[in-house]
Amino acid sequence: MTERARADAEHPGPGGEPAGRPVRQPVNPGLTAAEVAERVARGEVNDVPVRSSRSAVEIVRANVFTRFNAIIGVLFVIILVVGPLQDGLFGFVIVANTGIGIVQELRAKKTLDNLAVISEARPTVRRDGTARQIPTAEVVLGDLIELGPGDKVIVDGETLESDGLEIDESLLTGEADPVLKKPGETVMSGSFVVAGVGAFTATKVGRQAYAAQLAEEASRFTLVHSELRTGISQILKYVTWMMIPTAIGLILSHLLTLGLPGDAAIRRMVAGIVPMIPEGLVLLTSVAFAIGVIRLGRKKCLVQELPAIEGLARVDVVCLDKTGTLTEGGMDVKALRVLDGDEAYAAQVLGALGACDPRPNASLQAVIDAYPADGTWRCTRSLPFSSARKYSGATLSGPDGEHAGWLLGAPDVLLPPGDQRLTDVDDLNAQGLRVLLLARSARELDDPEVARGVRPVALVVLEQRLRPDAPDTLRYFAEQGVQAKVISGDNAVSVGAVAAHLGLPGAEAPVDARELPAEKAEMASVLDRAAVFGRVTPQQKRDMVAGLQLRSHTVAMTGDGVNDVLALKDADIGVAMGSGSEATRAVAQIVLLNNSFATLPSVVAEGRRVIGNITRVATLFLTKTVYSVLLAILVACCQIPYPYLPRHLTLLSTLTIGIPAFFLALAPNKERARPHFVRRVMRYAIPSGLITGLAAFATYLLARSYYTGPGSLSAETSAATLTLFLAALWVLAIIARPYTWWRIALVLAMALAFVLVLATPWLQHFFALRLVGTTMPWAAVAIALVAAALLEITWRWVGRRFPA
CATH class of the missing domain: 3.40.1110.10 (Calcium-transporting ATPase, cytoplasmic domain N)
Known part of the structure; x- marks a missing residue:
């Protein structure tokens, strides 16, 4: 407590009991250094392991021990047994991709850990009569902790001093009204101060505190629900179920009907199964998110939950608190x-x-x-x-x-x-x-x-x-189709004047929130029309967020004060300023540590880059899944050998999907994310996969009738591989649009790499690719050109018939 407060406490009001909040009590000196040392020795410290990210062991485990790595690993071991090694290349690709995922997430962990230290709450404790700020983990049982507006209660305790101390326990109890705390009453960890000052004695610390587990979870690097991850998991579930009967059908067809040797049958079965697995899609999503965290971390932006990046990409309304933001x-x-x-x-x-x-x-x-x-x-x-x-x-x-x-x-x-x-x-x-x-x-x-x-x-x-950067930020949101709405507790006319000066559309017609209808649906109608609201209470901010969500808006809320906490908690994405109250930082998914509103466009842009590019490259991966399933079914039905060896599909996947997807996933992308991820991806992947698979199978059938004699299967496979590569390359060329110099160079480089394989003798031998004669290879090219034309027509038709 300050000297000024100490002096005030010496002058009580007349007539006994105070009328407003009580006169400040005499200062309690708190624990002595010896008492603190004694409690530390007994282990009575607030030792909750607050982490900003997963541990290194968890990161390795999450990237290595996956369902599809297990499937790929088993198939890889089988190929190692039956040989040759080049048919097991897909196993090395998985190892490389997993390694990339681990390295990128470890880099993201380091960034998050460093940023979390900067934003860590440092409560004020009174020891030996002196107030000092200490790390949360150094609080001991019996410590006297001072509280003021915006402070979060970090441990359970008993109120010792109360100077109009009002605590909001809504995050624990759901009750929105603040509770006036008097000396002797309990305070619960997880609540926060909205008014007044005071102090309390810590009675439960560490894991015994009421909200210790919640606090740990709130600051952890989490992979919680997101439409992107849910959609990918849904796709992978269906692929898993398709793999089992396909594998059985292929192995029985090659062994019993075609009479191939066991090792040859196994290689063809593995070749049919491996490309069905869009294994790189999950890994690439994690890498894209991790790189997003690193990029934002360099701009002093702490992303407390990975899906927050995705969430901001979907935002179409951002609610701004004037003070501290504009x-x-x-x-x-x-x-x-x-x-x-x-x-x-x-x-x-x-x-x-x-x-x-x-x-x-x-x-x-x-x-x-x-x-x-x-x-x-x-x-x-x-x-x-x-x-x-x-x-x-x-x-x-x-x-x-x-x-x-x-x-x-x-x-x-x-x-x-x-x-x-x-x-x-x-x-x-x-x-x-x-x-x-x-x-x-x-x-x-x-x-x-x-x-x-x-x-x-x-x-x-x-x-x-x-803020000098506010006009440019508001202009960015307007250009990106994101409505900005200023929601403030100040006078509506004053807020409107400030917003108008900054160039916010609609600022000339501010709305006094005291005149808003109480019913959320009616309120939402007003919210859609107006852009500036004044005299908004904390509860109204919460109701306004809910009203906008009723109108199917994805809402981001920014704020720095305790009056913003409820709205931040209920918004789809909560963004807090680093200098804001501990309570706002605790409930927000994103914390702007540099307190700059101008950082927000970078966060939105990063989210759009991640989700837009993942949606783009997912079409590549799933096109491969579709044509792999189709080829397996056609081969089993026609009772003919599977046209490819694992090494062929490893080469095609690397050149038409793996390498290009990595670059495309990290490219700039400003398109606002749209819902229905699975539907949007599959509307292109299914027809593309069908056209590509049918073209490759047509070439294979034609080659089987053209080539005869010993070694004909190798020639047939090479012709079918040429058609499949060219058709898949055209899918890549479509997905790479709109073209820039590096996107064109990327597609051409993949084409050149395939030509290099065909033109280099030892690579021909390694990948078992040898084009025989000129008639069949040119026929393969012709079929691929027809497939490319059909792909163009189909993509344009789907774009018009099923717009995003």
Whole structure:
């Protein structure tokens, strides 16, 4: 507690019990250094292992021990047994991809761990009579922990000091109304302070604390639900079920009907099964997310949950809190307009009001800076500022025994509707200025009607500091089709003026939230039309988020104060400022550690890059799955040998999917993510896979009738491989659009690599590819060209018939 608070505590109000919040209690010195050492020795410390990411062992386990790595591993071992080694190349590809996934996620872990240290909550504890900030893990049983507005309660305890201490326990109980805590009452970890100051003694620390497990989960690098991952898992589930009967059909067909030797039958079966598995898709998704985390980490943006990157890509409405987002935290007193009395008298009262609050907000801090306390008035009782009531107050003892109650807050709340002074206030608000009313009250501070019938004394005109980067950020959202809505507790006209100055569309028609309908559906209709809302209460912010979600909007909410916590928690994506309260940082999925609103476009762009590119490359992977299933079915039905060896499909997958997908997944992409991931991918993958598979099978049948004699199977396979490669390459060429120089170079490089394999003798031998004659190879090319034309027609038709 400050020296100013200590002095205030020596002057209790007359008449026994205080009227507002009680006079501050004498300072308790807290534990001594010896007592702290004794508790540490006994292990009575807050040793909850708060982690920002998975451990290195968990990362390796998650990337190595997967269902499909197990399937691939078994098939790889089988090939190692029956040989030759080049038919087991797919196993080395899996090893390489898994290694890339592990390395990238370890890099992401390092980034997250470093950022988490920066954003870690550091509670203020009182030891040996001195207040100091310490890491959460160093709190011990019996520590005296100080609390102020925005602080999160990190351990369970018992209130020792309460100076109007109001705690919001909604995250634990669901009750939105703050609870006034008196000495002797319990406080629960996971709650947070909305008003007043106080201190409590820690009674449960570490894993015994009520919300310890929740706190650990809240700050962990998690892979929670996302449409992208759910869609991929759904696809993989279906592929798994298709693999089993296909494998049985292939092995029986080759062994019993065709009479191939066991090792040859196994190789053909493995060749038919392996390409069905879009193994790289899961890995590539993890890599894309991990690289996104690293990129954002370099911009001082902490992503507390990976799917938050995906979520922001889907956002179409972003709700902004004016203070700390569009404006900087500080303010300056521009003018003092006296309504009753003289300026010196009002300045003295303002100085005393500022001295009453040990943790002033930005508005009161501006008043304190302009009018420091001179000791003329002394604070005996005080009423902390609350976002719900829009004012603070104090009972002051002045010269000549004068004793009066004073309020400082929103003029349109303290003055009755129609008061002539509100006209002047509206004029000031229209200029983007913030106005506070200093008023004298004849009622006690604990009177629910304390604001009724007050006597206005002065208007305090505050000038807000606009963020220089805000206009560009708002312009970015407008260009990207994301609606920006300013939701503030300040006067609606003032907020509208600030938003208009920053160029926000719709700012010229601000809405006073006190006039909004209570019913969420009706409120949502107003929310869709308007862009600026003022005089919004914390509960209304929450209701507004819910209303927008009712209209099928994906909502992001930004904020830094305790009044934003409920809305941040309910929004699809919560974005907190690093300098904001501990409570906001705890519930947000994304924390902007540099406190720059201008970082948000980078986060949105990163999300769009990840999900847009994964959707793009997923079509490549699933096209391969479709044509692999089709070829396996056709071969089994026609009772002919499977046309490919594993090495052929490893080569094709690497050149038409693996390498290109890695580059495409990391490319820039500004397209806003759309829902229905599985449907959007399969509408292209199914026809593409069918056309590609049928073209390859047609070439294979034609080659079987053309080539005869020993070694004909190798020639047939080579012709079918040529058609399959060219058709798959055309799918890649379509997916790579719109073309840039590097995308064209990527497609050409893959084509050149295949030509190099065909032209190099030892590579021909290694991959068992040898084009025989000229007639059949050119026929294979012709069939591939027909397939390419059909692919173009189909993609254009699907785009028109089933728009995204």
